[in-house]
Amino acid sequence: MSKKHLVAGLLPLAAFVHAQTALAADETIKVIGRSISDSNVLDIPANIKVITAEDIEASGATDLSTLLRGKSGIEISDTNSGPVFSMRGFGANGAHNTLILVDGRKLNKFDLSKPQIDSIPLNNIAFIEISSASAGVLYGDQAVGGVINIITKAPTQAGGTLGLEVGSFDTRGGNVSFAGPLNDDWSYYVSGSQKNSKNYRDHNDSRLGSILGRIQFDGEGRQFFAESSYYDNTRFYAGSITKQQFEENPRQANAGSGNDYSHEMTFANRIGLEQQLTDGWILQTKLISDQTKTNGYLWSSFTRKLESYSGDVQLENSWKSANGNGKLLLGIDAAKSRYVYSANRGLKQNKLSLYSVLNLPLSEGFSVTAGGRSSKVEDNVRDSALYPQGEKLEASASAAELGVNYQFSKAQRVYARIDQNFRFAKIDEQAYTSPGVFGLKPQRGTSLEFGWSADFYAHSLSVNLYRLDIKDEIIFDSSAPTPINGSFQGANVNADKSRRDGANINWTWNVTQELSTGLDYSYIDAKYTAGKYNGNRLPWVSTHSGNVFANYMLTPAWNIYAGASYSSERYVSGDKANQIEKSDAYWLGSLSTQYRLNDWSLMLSIENVTDERYSASTNSWGGYYPGDGRRATISANYDF
Incomplete structure (x- = not known):
């Protein structure tokens, strides 16, 4: 399907779908990012979308994957073990190239397990910032395709x-x-949640729970918080099925997956201090600990322990001048992690980074952003089969950023930006490489982008164009030489160069005070640019994706929402040769209605309204992981 055909197909649907409310020219949306003090979206030379708590409530979404699907170029895949978000064309490797944070705590792990986002209740979220752009200077490792x-x-x-x-x-x-x-x-905050479901497929039950407690101090020139949380996630695995089984009955489980499950328990602690030093300087420090234990059965029983301790110190200076507001950010962050898998593998990783960012207004409405980051990592790898004596591996990477931003008025601006990014090999990726390969090289990339945004009358429109070049991308290659004493075919490798050219278009329209509608469209041309597969498309990347939406307020208490997301056909995961039949394109529609009565709110939501049969993940071995069928949810909330 061509780009013009997709847009033509989206526009007629805009009459029955939801959008985030378009921003008036004089409204200020605050972005926290890594900055201590808030920043206006229009001051940042990047493609940033903010989803507020009001937007979340209006959408009727029951989980993050439903909320974010198709927005800002986000693609979602799922092997029926929890969603994986991918931005800017990383397909099956999206979990390691899209950085996800909750209150500054990185959910991306230092091993190959994906971020666990299922236990975050939507009604606990104040807002979500989506930066569909490389952010190597601000966030470093894994901030390649974007940041959520x-x-x-x-x-x-x-x-x-x-x-x-x-x-x-x-x-x-x-x-x-x-x-x-x-x-x-001083104040306190406590929350808890539990959600159990048998889910769409057989033998795919999930039990997701969380508890969080926080105390915080807010005084003159000083803020402090201490927080502890516990997440308990159990999921049974249905496994992959063949195409024939998928067509006959997508709900069935793989006959060999009857014992497969995992139980993951995470304890996380955060403490932070923000101190006003002088009129212009602010100091912020944070310490975070994560301890995760997972046990289960997948081919055989396993136990896995991960421990991570991280901290960062930031100094920020803000000032006002005749040309506008300036800002300087200086920071250092460090992490120490340990991984133990059953009794045959022990891995350790240490990271250290220095970074700085300067935002300098040169004239009224015109500013320059420049920054840099230097990082190094040390891995200590011990594997009874591959590295019985242990191996010490070291690597370093750096990134630089330069951007310009020009505001014609409060309602219109243009920007251009170049940003470098990198990803270090995960600790267990280092432990499974081909013979003679002692340590994977850091993956490196350069992102170049241009953007324009404007608010006029009842419309809000933004356009972003980008090119992302990647070299030494870290992937698993089933055709690579297997490690000596390796237990399965293939190895982790540094892949050939690739390029992703793309565009994002976001449009919202406040038709009336009661009705808003809009469109979010993403185009990407993702190809290898060197090596054996030069010119071939990257697998599991949709050329076209998007979301259309509308929100209608019947009365101040009664709201109706409808939406639809689209993913075009794509080569299946692992098909670098582009020889296997593509996975089909699909639309997923959603409907919801909400009614509020005093302190009560009631909601009925339906996801995948047409009961579309689609594969949430398909691989080159012929394995299909069906996506969920039609799902209806009734919920009630009481505010006290």
Whole structure:
């Protein structure tokens, strides 16, 4: 399907779908990012989308994957073990090239396990920043295709929320949160959630729970918080099925997956201090610990332990001049991690980074952003089969950024930006390389982009064009020489060069005070540019994807939402030769209605309205992982 055909197909649907409210020219949306003080979106030379708590509530979404699918070029794949978000064409490797944070805590792990986002209740989220751009200077490792920054609520006023939901596939869930002041300066916040479901496929039950407690201090020139959280996720694995089985009955499980499951338990702690040093300088420090234990069965029983301790210190200076607001950010971050898999593998990793970013207004409306980061990593690898004596591997990488931003007015701006990015090999990727390869090289990339955005009358429109060149991309190659004593065919390798040329278009229209509608469209041409597969398309990357939406407020208390997301056909995961039949394109529609009565809100939502049969992940071995069928959910929330 061509780009013009997709847009032509999207526009007629805009009459029955939801959009985020277009911003008026004088409204200010604040972006936290890595900056301590807030920044206006229009001051940042990057493609950034902000989804507020009001947007989340209006959408009727019941989880993050439904909320974000098709927005800002986000593609979602799922092997029925939880969603993986990919931005800017990384397909099956999206989990390691799209950085996901919750309140500054990186969910991306230092091993190959994917970020666990299932246990984040949507009603705990204050807003989500989506930067569909490389962010190697600000965030470093893994911020290649983009960054999804989730900021949770931190209320200080007395009150809380109680929520219950029931739905298809024996889904039952509940959440509670409450907060209040301890005195004039101190406050607390506590939340908990549990969601159990048998899910769409057989032998794919999930039990997802979380508990979080936070105390915070907000005084004159000083802020402090301490937070502890626990996440408990159990999921049974249905496994892949063949194409014939998929066509006959997509809900069936693989006959050999009857014992497969995982139980993951994560304890996370964060403490942070923000101190005003002088009128212009602010100091911020954070310490984070993550401890995850996973046990389960996948071909055989396994136990895995991951421990990660990280910290960062930031200094920021902000100033005002006749040309506008300037900002200087200086920082250092470090992480120490340990991985133990059963009794035959022990891995350690240490990271250290220095970074700085300067935003300098040169004239009214015109500013320059420049920055740099230097990082190094040390891996200590011990594997009873491959590295019985242990191996010490070291690598380093750097990134630089230069951007310009020009605001014609409060409602219109253009920007250009070049940003370098990198990804270090995961600790278990280093432990499974071809004979003679001792340490994978860091993956490196350069992103060049141009953008324009404007708010006029009742419309908001943004256009972003980009080119992302990647070399030494770290992937698993089933055709690579297997490590000596390796247990399965293939190895982790540095792949040939690739290029991703793309465009993002976002348009919203406030038709009336009650009705808003819009479109989010992404185009990407992702190809290898060297080596054996030069000119071939990268697998599991849709050329076209998007989302259309509309929101109608019947009364101040009654809201109706409808939306649809699209993914075009694509080569299956692992098909670098482009020889296997493509995975089909598909549309997924959603409908919801909400009614609010005083402190109560009731919602009915339906996802995959047409019960579309589609594969959420397909690989070159012929394995299909069916996506969910039609799912209905009824929920009730009470604010107290």
